Amino acid sequence: MKFDSLIIGGGVAGLSCAIRCAEAGLKTAVIAAGQSALHFSSGSIDILSHLPDGQPVSDPFAAFEALKQQSPEHPYSKLGEDAARKAIAWYQGTMEKRGVYLTAQEDGSNHFRITPMGTFRSTWLSQQTVHxxxxxxxxxxxxxxxxxxxxxxxxxxxxxxxxxxxxxxxxxxxxxxxxxxxxxxxxxxxxxxxxxxxxxxxxxxxxxxxxxxxxxxxxxxxxxxxxxxxxxxxxxxxxxxxxxxxxxxxxxKICEIPTMPPSLLGIRLEEAMKSHFQMLGGLILSGDEVLRGDIEDGKLTRIYTRHHHDMPLTADHFLIATGSFFSRGMAAERHQVQEPVFGLDMATPANRDDWYQDEFFAKQSHQFMKMGVRCNEQLQPSIANQTISNLYCAGALLAHYDPVYEGCGSGVAISTGHYVAEQIIAKQQRHQTLENEQQERTFA
Ligand SMILES: Cc1cc2nc3c(=O)[nH]c(=O)nc-3n(C[C@H](O)[C@H](O)[C@H](O)COP(=O)(O)OP(=O)(O)OC[C@H]3O[C@@H](n4cnc5c(N)ncnc54)[C@H](O)[C@@H]3O)c2cc1C
Structure with missing residues (x-):
């Protein structure tokens, strides 16, 4: 089966990319092995609540410059403020089409949402039923x-x-x-x-x-x-x-708070995204898992899934958004962390003692939370330092950020998924223009 774009992973990152590609008319499929982190999430979209040094953030987008100073490799630092803003606005608009209204404070600042423990967490967008x-x-x-x-x-x-x-x-x-x-x-x-x-x-x-x-x-x-x-x-x-x-x-006036999983607030987002993608003509292969792929001349040519191991799937562009350890997008052994599908290059501290802080409730982030796939500015990963030109990476699989400590999980997932989609669409359009020109020359 041949697609324009194939998305590996059905979480918020994969689905954001898939919807944007399908909107642009690309023949797109998503392969989703299991439940995404949304089934455990509050259903609010965190953009940035703390800088890596622990400083609380009031206005997330206004803090992007400070974030870049502290963490030049952070996914937001690669995208920049404009691309992230554009992606989040697009997401709000897309969810609105499915009847899910996500709003922020009028002054652009973070707000607090109440947790089931009666504590507060800073976030940026909440559903209309969340105070x-x-x-x-x-x-x-x-x-x-x-x-x-x-x-x-x-x-x-x-x-x-x-x-x-x-x-x-x-x-x-x-x-x-x-x-x-x-x-x-x-x-x-x-x-x-x-x-x-x-x-x-x-x-x-x-x-x-x-x-x-x-x-x-x-x-x-x-x-x-x-x-x-x-x-x-x-x-x-x-x-x-x-x-x-x-x-x-x-x-x-009623306010919903997320419960222990399954979190209906998070599932509501996932269901809305999936139905929108399918309405746009997208295909979801649920419960299937990508096991491996063929790389030839620096390009991913085909992938093999558990259910279709004798019938590989091919595409012009691929996204891997298989999540972190939680969703098995990464696998940890005692001395190394791996991306199990393609064996992509990882960003991991060499010394195992640096993987975590001595205290569990430390004032700084645990380094293992920032482990992930190493990518270039276009979010393309590599194998043995060779970039794979038609493969991109998005969401929790990316290295150099801590979604929990920095309070930026869904924000990074949506904006990197959208950023990749925009690049795929642009490449596809360039390819189409070249093909048209070639045809015109042939018939001239
Ligand atoms: C418990 C928890 C609560 C959170 N709460 C919030 C919150 O309230 N607000 C917020 O903004 N952020 C929150 N986050 C962070 C945020 O939800 C995640 O960073 C974000 O959802 C990650 O999305 P993702 O698409 O990258 O990965 P995931 O949601 O993890 O999705 C990855 C998908 O890929 C699939 N997959 C894995 N391997 C394969 C394979 N080989 N083939 C095919 N599919 C595969 C998985 O089954 C899964 O469906 C939370 C995270 C966790 C873990």
């Missing part, structure tokens, strides 16, 4: 907040969150209450506690009669509140609409 706590005034407009769970649901403990929240000086004048609301049909679900997960609850609440009963229970337990915080228990596709309905029924 944005302003950086400089966390509890602005809040005099009473209710943290509510479903009776018997184990993946969110409101009391724990409330205790942590109450410790914050900004919340000293805010009344914090907790409640557990019974879910209609709970007795039937309780027969199998393993099935009482966020995704199972979302199926129950899709039924409008049950949603009405739940709304009634919510009003009874909460009374009045400026903000009602609920675990993310509303469906992937229609979750935001269900919350709007619940807000209408109760009169509350």
């Amino acid at each position: 944005q706590f302003p950086q400089n005034e966390l509890a602005a407009g809040l005099s009473k907040i209710a943290l509510v769970t479903i009776d018997g649901f184990r993946d969110f403990q409101p009391q724990l969150a409330a205790d942590n929240l109450a410790k914050l000086p900004q919340f000293k004048d805010v009344e914090i209450i907790t409640a557990a609301v019974e879910l209609p049909n709970f007795e039937n679900m309780q027969r199998n506690p393993c099935e009482f997960r966020s995704i199972d609850i979302s199926r129950v609440l899709r039924d409008e009669t049950k949603l009405h009963a739940f709304a009634k229970g919510l009003i009874q337990k909460v009374g009045k509140a400026d903000l009602v915080v609920l675990p993310s228990i509303f469906g992937n596709g229609d979750g935001a609409a269900t919350i709007k309905l619940l807000e209408g029924l109760t009169g509350f």
Whole structure:
């Protein structure tokens, strides 16, 4: 099978590249082995919350220059501010087409989102159902907040969150209450506690009669509140609409927070991206895994997958976005870290003792978090120092950044995926123009 572009990895990096390629009319396929990191994510898009030296960042794009000074090899330093801004704006617009509204603060600064532990994490874009706590005034407009769970649901403990929240000086004048609301049909679900997960609850609440009963229970337990915080228990596709309905029924302002995996807020992004890609004519080979490829004269010619090992896939351009250790995009042995599909050149500290800090909760990033594939400015990797001209790399597989410590995971994934797509599109267009000119000369 021959494609214009083949994307290895179905996370946010791979899908961003795939959608952009498909939009430009390229015949594109994605091979996705398993679940992406989005199934574990908050569904908010972090752009940059800390510089590598630990300094907190207020306005992420304005900090790109300082980031470049500290980390010239950082993926953002290779892309530059304009390309990253363009990619994130494109992503917002694309998700909006699928009914997922991602917004930032009007002044371009980071905001805080509340975590299931009742702590706060800095991020840049959040879905419309996530309350944005302003950086400089966390509890602005809040005099009473209710943290509510479903009776018997184990993946969110409101009391724990409330205790942590109450410790914050900004919340000293805010009344914090907790409640557990019974879910209609709970007795039937309780027969199998393993099935009482966020995704199972979302199926129950899709039924409008049950949603009405739940709304009634919510009003009874909460009374009045400026903000009602609920675990993310509303469906992937229609979750935001269900919350709007619940807000209408109760009169509350509702804020979703991610639960233990599966995280419906993250899955909502993935489902939206996949359906958009397929709507554009893209092909997704789910559950298949790329095992190896043939490199000839500095070019990747074909790849072999677990399901199609006797029928290689070919393309003009390839992207590898197989994620970090978490998604098996990288494999660690005692003394070396490898990219398992092609054996790409890695950026790894030579001395193993430098891989990590002595203390787990260190003030600096652990070096293993910054390990990854070494690339040139165009995000092209190499094997034994020879660049592969039609292969690119994006997302968590890239070296030289720490998505957790620097708070830039999805931002890097989207912007590098988009950056690669733009290069592929430009190359494809140049190729097409040359072919047309050649044809004209032949017929002249
Ligand atoms: C637990 C967790 C929580 C996070 N929370 C947030 C957050 O709230 N906000 C934020 O901005 N960032 C967050 N991040 C960071 C961010 O989500 C990741 O950096 C980003 O999603 C990485 O995307 P990716 O596409 O590069 O990789 P991944 O999402 O890891 O996707 C890689 C994909 O490639 C597939 N794959 C692997 N090998 C192969 C192969 N050989 N063939 C085919 N497919 C293959 C995998 O199965 C997977 O589907 C979080 C990360 C983690 C781990």
